[in-house]
Amino acid sequence: MTLAVRDLTIRFGGVTAVANMSLDVGAREIVGLIGPNGAGKTTFINCIAGVNRSVAGSAVWGGREILGLSPAALLRLGVARTFQSVVSLHDLTVLDVVKLGAAAHARRRSGFIAQFFGSERTFEDELCESLLKPLNLADVARSPIQTLSYGQRKSVDLARALAAEPQMLYLDEPVAGLTYQEGLNMGAVIRSVRDRFGCSVIMVEHKMDVVMATCDRITVMAHGSRIFEGTPAEVQTDQEVRRVYLGDA
């Protein structure tokens, strides 16, 4: 399935955060969204994730208009996202959070009565095997989130999003706040996730080396619009991008 966003505009009072932004994402494609701070990347993601309202434009996912749908409805259509910074869900364990992710995808979840009376051992083992192992979280599956490192929390958030079996994944700054090595690992994890789950990815990120190594295609945003699009190599050599984003060196 593919996503096609056309001429999306978002305003907050007098501020136009996103102006006529367009973006295409193909099946199984990882698209990097970069741009200086305040360019409108988070606002853009929030809007196509059903959190912010748009003023104008359209976003078609698999032939359906998705602007205006709630996050829950989007999850049912296979669109999931992670959050820019990890919420401190103190008392929940890693498995709890991942189960909540799975709950958004009714097909994977047993009903209330079954949960209330039954044990979830087999489902937990399955989640461990399919999600937590690949993300290096199997050892901490039953630890509360508050005992994890920042990097681990980001992985938990990713695992939660993946538990809904998405076909489109929005990642808002998955590497920010991680150490250099953790960041490179995360890049590799994202590629392997794409290969395992066969989903498309939009990834907002600042760390250029991770973006270059991970993405198939890169879109550059400034002042709320797309100013450039191309392969990582093309982005690196483009003069305009250098000027607005990398600094006029």
Place this chain on the structure above:
Amino acid sequence: MTTRTVLIAAALAVAVALVGYEANRFWAYLIYAVAISSIGAMSLNLLIGFCGQITFAQGALIGVGAYTAGNLGNAGWGALSLLGAGLCGALASALIGLPALRLRGLYFAISTLAAQFIFSYLFKILQPLTNGVSGLVVKPLVLFGRPVASDQEYAVISIVLLFLSWLFLSRLAQTDVGRALLVIRESELVARGMGIDVSRTKMKAFLVSGFFAGLCGGLLAFTSRFANPEAFEIGLSVDQTAMIIVGGLGSLAGSVIGAVFVTLLPEAIQRLGELMPSADLVSAFREMAFGVLIILFLLLEPRGLVSLGQRLRSRWSGSKSNAGTAVTIPLRDRSRTFAMPAFNRRKV
């Protein structure tokens, strides 16, 4: 919750029920007083501790339960009157929770304060249902065709219902609904982003919480044979909130521990106070101690007695149990040196 926990709790319940059955009237009274408060405190903890919806209307809901059970019991409904009390409590709770679908945090808390005052007022003036300020006299609970007359029997009934309530609520906490409550507590926006239906989940919490508050009120009416408006004023809400804070927010076991503490404390002070010259002075002293204790607890042991217990246990079992868990990393470290508004806008 493991099978082991359930067995331990069941054994504990049986033991206390046996003690209650054999004890003299005073001890039986203490046991049912604590058990009944515990049911209320657990129901309140579901809202405040689990779901993050601060409410001051708990006293009103207990009152709704008490008057419902009293009227139904007097009309000969028997044990069904307790069920009725729970259902009416749930209904009233949903009504009070309705503004929570639009309001957050402080503003919702104040709307529940309003609800508490309005209900207290209605208890006083709705003569036909409540018998006004003079109070409603309640006949004993009729169970299996026989009126329950002794305090010992009430102790057993209360303990059994406490155990069942605990079992229900702790199972609930292990389902997707229970987990969703915790996410809503941290951030409604994130909960929505995770695909949780925030309004529905909140409403479920209000209904369940109200049911147990109503049940608590029903038991209160039957054990004290009386329901009067003064018993269900804001002071009861404060008592119940004190229980869950002293015991531990977001912990069912903590609710019970807090109920034990807050119920027994005034009794203990009353004993001490019998040396004092006047009854006014005793009650003043009791209230003062209560106020100071709430404050001290909040300052010194903000996570409640439950966390104190956990820390002691991990100290006893040495560093072994700590080895697996990493150090907590504060995400939003606010400096302690200056005052910040408590309602920070969060950027998630």
Place this chain on the structure above:
Amino acid sequence: MTFALQLSIAGIATGSVYALIALGIVLIYKCSGVVNFAQGAYAMLGAYVTYALLRVGLPAFAAVLLGMVLMAGIGVLTERLALRVMLKAPIVSIMMVTLGLLIFLRAFCLAIWGPDQIAFPQIFPAGAIDVAGIYLTYNYIAAFVLATTLSIAFLCFYRFTSIGLMQRCAADNSRAALAIGIHVSNQVSIAWAASAALAGLGGVLLATLGGLSLGISDIGLIAFPVIVVGGLDSLIGALIAGFLLGMLEAFTEGMLTPGLEDILRRFTTIQSVGALQQVIPYALLVLMLLVRPQGIFGRSGTERV
């Protein structure tokens, strides 16, 4: 008509005192984000302390002033000892601390002065003036004049002096205030001191109007809905809210209650509507919150993901 006017006079006089107390609640909320349920208890304690000072033989003026100073000290003490430690605590804990303080102070006054209402010594001249058939007692006039002048003086202070400017800055954005060199925690203490002192005076005035009793502390909880209607972060809103509450109380008691009871007696078995004036503000609040949650004068906040 004269009856309505008479009610308005009573409403405006008590309303001006409520405004004074409400001002303190809003000030504390603005500056430290704490909802102080103990504000009514400050008013009550201020009245009792002043009463004690008068009994010792201090002249009225000195007793009132000293009472306010003592209350300011208690305000600072509360802030330093309790609330400063609780910066990271959940809102419900902070609310409970102030409720605990309310319970403690009430019990404290009960222990010392007993449960019965006490006649407050005359600190204003007795008697009344008669304006076209409307009685204006000196008590009412004095309460109105004192409370209103003080409220306005306080607003001017907040608006025009440099301390007021620092206060506003600290309230608006404590981090930014800290960054430009304002000692924020001192500003918070000043806010608590001022609020407690204003409440103390308010308590004294209420005692001159209606006698001295533990019931004065109820005003803290009764004033809340009206303050929320005005907007928790708006000082002007608090003033208007205070007057509104006074009027509402007077008219409910004087006109609505008798009328309603007439109707109810005719059609139902209900004999009395009780203290209707105490719930009307709350009923109003519920309606208000559903229509405009941030109050009439408050600002709405936004949350971001």
